[in-house]
Amino acid sequence: MSGLITDRQTKDAPKTERPRLYKVLLFNDDFTPREFVVQVLKAEFSMSEEQAFRVMMTAHRRGLCVVAVFVKDVAETKAARATEAARKQGFPLLLDVEPED
Numbered sequence: 001m002s003g004l005i006t007d008r009q010t011k012d013a014p015k016t017e018r019p020r021l022y023k024v025l026l027f028n029d030d031f032t033p034r035e036f037v038v039q040v041l042k043a044e045f046s047m048s049e050e051q052a053f054r055v056m057m058t059a060h061r062r063g064l065c066v067v068a069v070f071v072k073d074v075a076e077t078k079a080a081r082a083t084e085a086a087r088k089q090g091f092p093l094l095l096d097v098e099p100e101d
Contacts, residue, residue: 021100022075024067026059032091034060040093041067044082069100 086093
């Protein structure tokens with residue numbers, strides 16, 4: 001025999017799954033000023049003025065809009081911070097999170 005090992009056992013590398021993603025949803029309301037919504041979107045989601053305006057107008061016209069998609073804890077944190085900023089100003093602005101399809 002030549003000393004070669006013929007019965008090698010290979011271990012499968014553990015497969016890591018990508019984390020599930022969650023959508024941050026912006027709901028329209030008739031009381032929060034548009035300018036404030038744009039301000040919150042710019043501050044919390046690092047959007048440009050134009051991007052924030054388009055998202056706000058989509059929510060206004062359709063009733064809701066997907067703002068962004070993140071892993072669960074980031075999505076929940078951003079939605080909560082944006083909603084809290086509105087509450088501090090006395091506005092009923094609502095952002096929520098749901099799993100991406």
